[in-house]
Amino acid sequence: MDTINQNGRAWDKKVENGADYTKCVSKEVIQKSKAGVWQITVTTEKSVPRKWFPSLLDGVKILCLASGGGQQAPILAAAGADVTVVDLSIKQLEQDKFVAKRDGLKLKTVQGTMTDLSCFEDGEFDLIVHPVSNLFIEDVKPLWKEAARVLKEGGVLIAGFVNPLLYIFDDEQERQGNLEVRHSVPSSSISHLTEEELQVFSQSSETIEFSHTLEDQIQGQLDAGFVLTGLYEDDFGGNRMLDSYINTFIATRAVKMRIE
Numbered sequence: 471m472d473t474i475n476q477n478g479r480a481w482d483k484k485v486e487n488g489a490d491y492t493k494c495v496s497k498e499v500i501q502k503s504k505a506g507v508w509q510i511t512v513t514t515e516k517s518v519p520r521k522w523f524p525s526l527l528d529g530v531k532i533l534c535l536a537s538g539g540g541q542q543a544p545i546l547a548a549a550g551a552d553v554t555v556v557d558l559s560i561k562q563l564e565q566d567k568f569v570a571k572r573d574g575l576k577l578k579t580v581q582g583t584m585t586d587l588s589c590f591e592d593g594e595f596d597l598i599v600h601p602v603s604n605l606f607i608e609d610v611k612p613l614w615k616e617a618a619r620v621l622k623e624g625g626v627l628i629a630g631f632v633n634p635l636l637y638i639f640d641d642e643q644e645r646q647g648n649l650e651v652r653h654s655v656p657s658s659s660i661s662h663l664t665e666e667e668l669q670v671f672s673q674s675s676e677t678i679e680f681s682h683t684l685e686d687q688i689q690g691q692l693d694a695g696f697v698l699t700g701l702y703e704d705d706f707g708g709n710r711m712l713d714s715y716i717n718t719f720i721a722t723r724a725v726k727m728r729i730e
Contacts, residue, residue: 471660471668473678474558474583477606481559483675485539494540494565500573503548510542512601512630513704513719522628522700522723523597527551533595533620536584536603538562543577544569546599553577554595556584558606585612593622602630602719605679608658610686614694618726627696627724633703636718637681644711655681688722696724 485492502508509517524530528550534543538557543566547553555577557563563579570577580589584600585607598617604610610631617627640652653662659679660671691698700723705713712718 471672471678473606473608476672477677478558478560480675480677481557482561485559485561485565491541492539492562492565494569495544497573500544500548500569500575503545506549508545508549510545510599512542512599512628513721514602515707516702516704516721518628518721519700519702522626531594531596533587533590533598535587535598535600535617536606537599537601538566538579540565540569542599542601544573544575547575547577548573551597554580554590556580556582556587558583583607585609585616587616587620590620592619593625594620596622596625598625598627598629600627600629602632604629604682604687605632606677608680610682611690611693614690614696618694618696621726623726623728625726627691627726628721629691629724630704630719630721631682631687633716633718633720634681634683634687635716636712637679639712647711649711653681656683656686657681687720691722691724695727697727699723699725 511517527546530551532546532551532553534553534555536557537543537555538559539562543553543555555566560581563581566577566579598621604613607613621627634655637655638651638653640650643650660668663671702721703717704719705717
Protein backbone atom coordinates (compact mmCIF):
# COMPACT_ATOMS: atom_id res chain seq x y z
CA MET A 471 0.00 0.00 0.00
CA ASP A 472 1.20 3.51 -0.81
CA THR A 473 1.71 4.90 2.69
CA ILE A 474 2.49 8.45 1.56
CA ASN A 475 -0.62 8.85 -0.57
CA GLN A 476 -2.85 7.07 1.94
CA ASN A 477 -1.71 9.23 4.86
CA GLY A 478 -1.72 12.42 2.81
CA ARG A 479 -5.34 11.87 1.81
CA ALA A 480 -6.26 10.88 5.34
CA TRP A 481 -4.84 14.05 6.85
CA ASP A 482 -6.55 16.19 4.23
CA LYS A 483 -9.78 14.53 5.31
CA LYS A 484 -9.01 15.17 8.97
CA VAL A 485 -8.76 18.88 8.17
CA GLU A 486 -12.14 18.78 6.45
CA ASN A 487 -13.61 17.02 9.50
CA GLY A 488 -12.05 19.48 11.97
CA ALA A 489 -9.90 17.02 13.90
CA ASP A 490 -8.14 18.50 16.94
CA TYR A 491 -4.64 18.45 15.47
CA THR A 492 -5.85 20.41 12.44
CA LYS A 493 -7.46 23.32 14.28
CA CYS A 494 -5.72 26.68 13.95
CA VAL A 495 -4.70 28.68 16.99
CA SER A 496 -6.78 31.75 17.75
CA LYS A 497 -5.95 35.40 17.10
CA GLU A 498 -5.63 35.83 20.86
CA VAL A 499 -2.91 33.17 21.05
CA ILE A 500 -0.99 34.88 18.26
CA GLN A 501 -1.33 38.28 19.91
CA LYS A 502 0.12 36.90 23.14
CA SER A 503 2.92 35.24 21.20
CA LYS A 504 3.83 38.55 19.57
CA ALA A 505 4.04 39.98 23.08
CA GLY A 506 6.45 37.24 24.15
CA VAL A 507 3.95 35.05 25.99
CA TRP A 508 3.80 31.73 24.18
CA GLN A 509 3.95 27.97 24.52
CA ILE A 510 3.64 24.98 22.19
CA THR A 511 3.12 21.25 22.52
CA VAL A 512 4.81 18.38 20.68
CA THR A 513 2.82 15.66 22.44
CA THR A 514 -0.78 16.07 23.61
CA GLU A 515 -1.30 17.99 26.84
CA LYS A 516 1.98 19.22 28.29
CA SER A 517 3.71 22.30 26.96
CA VAL A 518 7.36 22.07 25.95
CA PRO A 519 9.47 23.61 28.76
CA ARG A 520 10.37 27.18 27.88
CA LYS A 521 13.99 26.50 28.86
CA TRP A 522 14.24 24.08 25.93
CA PHE A 523 14.20 27.10 23.60
CA PRO A 524 16.55 30.07 23.23
CA SER A 525 15.67 32.96 25.54
CA LEU A 526 14.69 35.01 22.47
CA LEU A 527 13.44 33.65 19.15
CA ASP A 528 14.14 36.75 17.07
CA GLY A 529 15.80 35.56 13.87
CA VAL A 530 16.11 31.94 15.02
CA LYS A 531 15.66 29.65 12.01
CA ILE A 532 13.15 26.97 12.94
CA LEU A 533 11.96 23.98 10.93
CA CYS A 534 8.54 22.73 12.03
CA LEU A 535 8.80 19.18 10.74
CA ALA A 536 5.60 17.27 9.91
CA SER A 537 3.94 20.03 11.86
CA GLY A 538 1.20 21.54 9.70
CA GLY A 539 -2.18 22.52 11.09
CA GLY A 540 -1.83 26.18 12.02
CA GLN A 541 -0.49 25.57 15.52
CA GLN A 542 3.23 25.39 16.34
CA ALA A 543 4.54 27.23 13.27
CA PRO A 544 2.39 30.39 13.57
CA ILE A 545 3.06 30.67 17.31
CA LEU A 546 6.82 30.50 16.80
CA ALA A 547 6.66 32.92 13.87
CA ALA A 548 4.66 35.36 15.98
CA ALA A 549 7.34 35.06 18.69
CA GLY A 550 9.93 36.30 16.18
CA ALA A 551 11.38 33.13 14.64
CA ASP A 552 12.12 32.58 10.96
CA VAL A 553 9.85 29.57 10.45
CA THR A 554 9.55 26.94 7.75
CA VAL A 555 6.90 24.24 8.11
CA VAL A 556 7.00 20.91 6.25
CA ASP A 557 4.00 18.62 6.05
CA LEU A 558 2.68 15.84 3.83
CA SER A 559 -0.87 17.24 3.85
CA ILE A 560 -1.59 20.23 1.63
CA LYS A 561 -4.68 21.05 3.64
CA GLN A 562 -2.68 21.04 6.87
CA LEU A 563 -0.29 23.55 5.31
CA GLU A 564 -3.26 25.65 4.23
CA GLN A 565 -4.10 26.01 7.93
CA ASP A 566 -0.69 27.59 8.52
CA LYS A 567 -1.12 29.87 5.53
CA PHE A 568 -4.54 30.91 6.83
CA VAL A 569 -3.17 31.96 10.23
CA ALA A 570 -0.20 33.71 8.62
CA LYS A 571 -2.49 35.75 6.37
CA ARG A 572 -5.02 36.42 9.13
CA ASP A 573 -2.45 37.67 11.63
CA GLY A 574 0.21 39.20 9.38
CA LEU A 575 2.89 36.54 9.93
CA LYS A 576 5.77 35.49 7.73
CA LEU A 577 6.36 31.76 7.42
CA LYS A 578 7.25 29.37 4.62
CA THR A 579 5.35 26.19 3.86
CA VAL A 580 6.76 23.15 2.04
CA GLN A 581 4.72 20.11 1.02
CA GLY A 582 6.81 16.96 1.44
CA THR A 583 7.78 13.96 3.53
CA MET A 584 9.58 14.13 6.86
CA THR A 585 12.31 11.72 5.73
CA ASP A 586 13.36 13.67 2.63
CA LEU A 587 14.60 17.18 3.39
CA SER A 588 16.77 17.41 0.28
CA CYS A 589 15.31 20.83 -0.54
CA PHE A 590 17.23 22.23 2.44
CA GLU A 591 20.96 22.88 2.78
CA ASP A 592 23.23 21.26 5.35
CA GLY A 593 23.14 23.23 8.59
CA GLU A 594 20.29 25.48 7.46
CA PHE A 595 18.33 25.55 10.73
CA ASP A 596 18.99 26.42 14.36
CA LEU A 597 16.12 24.39 15.76
CA ILE A 598 13.67 21.68 14.68
CA VAL A 599 10.23 21.21 16.23
CA HIS A 600 8.82 17.77 15.45
CA PRO A 601 5.47 16.99 17.11
CA VAL A 602 4.16 13.42 17.38
CA SER A 603 4.04 12.35 13.75
CA ASN A 604 6.74 9.79 13.06
CA LEU A 605 4.16 7.09 13.75
CA PHE A 606 3.14 7.70 10.12
CA ILE A 607 6.46 6.49 8.67
CA GLU A 608 7.81 2.96 8.67
CA ASP A 609 11.45 3.75 9.49
CA VAL A 610 12.40 6.63 11.80
CA LYS A 611 16.16 6.35 11.40
CA PRO A 612 16.30 8.33 8.11
CA LEU A 613 14.24 11.04 9.83
CA TRP A 614 16.82 11.51 12.59
CA LYS A 615 19.66 11.54 10.06
CA GLU A 616 17.98 14.20 7.92
CA ALA A 617 17.19 16.27 10.99
CA ALA A 618 20.85 16.17 11.99
CA ARG A 619 21.97 17.11 8.50
CA VAL A 620 19.85 20.26 8.22
CA LEU A 621 20.68 21.46 11.75
CA LYS A 622 23.69 23.58 12.55
CA GLU A 623 26.28 22.29 15.02
CA GLY A 624 24.78 22.88 18.43
CA GLY A 625 21.31 23.01 16.89
CA VAL A 626 18.38 21.63 18.87
CA LEU A 627 15.84 18.94 17.96
CA ILE A 628 12.62 18.91 20.00
CA ALA A 629 10.63 15.78 19.15
CA GLY A 630 7.49 14.05 20.34
CA PHE A 631 6.73 10.39 19.74
CA VAL A 632 4.65 7.46 20.96
CA ASN A 633 5.66 5.05 23.70
CA PRO A 634 5.54 1.72 21.79
CA LEU A 635 3.66 0.12 24.69
CA LEU A 636 0.52 1.82 23.34
CA TYR A 637 0.60 -0.32 20.25
CA ILE A 638 0.76 -3.79 21.81
CA PHE A 639 -2.91 -3.56 22.82
CA ASP A 640 -5.94 -4.13 20.62
CA ASP A 641 -7.30 -0.64 19.98
CA GLU A 642 -10.98 -1.58 19.73
CA GLN A 643 -10.85 -3.73 22.87
CA GLU A 644 -9.16 -0.96 24.85
CA ARG A 645 -11.92 1.48 23.88
CA GLN A 646 -14.37 -1.07 25.31
CA GLY A 647 -12.47 -1.24 28.58
CA ASN A 648 -10.37 -4.33 27.93
CA LEU A 649 -6.58 -4.35 27.75
CA GLU A 650 -5.89 -7.20 25.35
CA VAL A 651 -2.30 -7.69 24.20
CA ARG A 652 -2.42 -8.43 20.47
CA HIS A 653 0.38 -6.79 18.49
CA SER A 654 4.16 -6.93 18.45
CA VAL A 655 6.54 -3.98 18.13
CA PRO A 656 7.53 -2.93 15.56
CA SER A 657 4.42 -3.43 13.42
CA SER A 658 1.79 -1.38 11.62
CA SER A 659 -1.93 -0.77 11.86
CA ILE A 660 -2.45 -2.79 8.68
CA SER A 661 -0.01 -5.66 9.21
CA HIS A 662 -2.73 -7.86 10.73
CA LEU A 663 -5.35 -7.18 8.03
CA THR A 664 -6.45 -9.73 5.47
CA GLU A 665 -6.20 -9.02 1.72
CA GLU A 666 -9.89 -8.19 1.64
CA GLU A 667 -9.58 -5.87 4.62
CA LEU A 668 -6.59 -4.16 3.00
CA GLN A 669 -8.65 -3.45 -0.10
CA VAL A 670 -11.34 -1.82 2.03
CA PHE A 671 -8.73 0.10 4.02
CA SER A 672 -7.10 1.48 0.86
CA GLN A 673 -10.40 3.10 -0.07
CA SER A 674 -10.87 4.64 3.37
CA SER A 675 -9.62 7.90 4.85
CA GLU A 676 -7.77 6.15 7.68
CA THR A 677 -4.09 6.72 8.35
CA ILE A 678 -1.51 3.95 8.37
CA GLU A 679 0.37 4.01 11.68
CA PHE A 680 3.64 2.31 12.58
CA SER A 681 4.93 1.35 16.01
CA HIS A 682 8.64 1.91 16.60
CA THR A 683 10.95 0.57 19.26
CA LEU A 684 12.35 2.91 21.89
CA GLU A 685 15.75 1.92 20.59
CA ASP A 686 14.95 3.36 17.16
CA GLN A 687 13.37 6.45 18.70
CA ILE A 688 16.09 7.30 21.23
CA GLN A 689 19.21 5.44 20.16
CA GLY A 690 18.29 6.44 16.62
CA GLN A 691 18.78 10.07 17.62
CA LEU A 692 22.10 9.29 19.28
CA ASP A 693 23.31 7.38 16.23
CA ALA A 694 22.45 10.36 14.05
CA GLY A 695 24.80 12.56 16.08
CA PHE A 696 22.57 13.97 18.80
CA VAL A 697 23.01 14.13 22.57
CA LEU A 698 19.83 14.01 24.66
CA THR A 699 19.48 16.90 27.09
CA GLY A 700 15.86 16.60 28.15
CA LEU A 701 12.90 14.21 28.30
CA TYR A 702 9.35 14.20 29.63
CA GLU A 703 6.23 12.04 29.31
CA ASP A 704 2.62 12.90 28.51
CA ASP A 705 -0.70 11.08 28.20
CA PHE A 706 -3.85 11.17 26.09
CA GLY A 707 -5.44 13.67 28.44
CA GLY A 708 -7.55 11.05 30.17
CA ASN A 709 -9.10 9.94 26.88
CA ARG A 710 -7.69 6.41 26.89
CA MET A 711 -7.85 3.55 29.36
CA LEU A 712 -4.06 3.32 29.44
CA ASP A 713 -3.85 6.83 30.93
CA SER A 714 -4.63 5.26 34.30
CA TYR A 715 -1.54 3.10 34.06
CA ILE A 716 1.20 4.80 32.03
CA ASN A 717 2.02 7.87 29.98
CA THR A 718 2.00 6.91 26.30
CA PHE A 719 3.81 9.88 24.78
CA ILE A 720 7.42 11.01 25.11
CA ALA A 721 9.15 14.27 24.23
CA THR A 722 12.91 14.69 23.93
CA ARG A 723 15.32 17.56 23.52
CA ALA A 724 18.52 16.71 21.69
CA VAL A 725 21.52 18.76 20.60
CA LYS A 726 23.53 18.11 17.46
CA MET A 727 27.11 17.28 18.43
CA ARG A 728 30.19 18.77 16.87
CA ILE A 729 31.56 16.34 14.31
CA GLU A 730 35.34 15.99 14.73
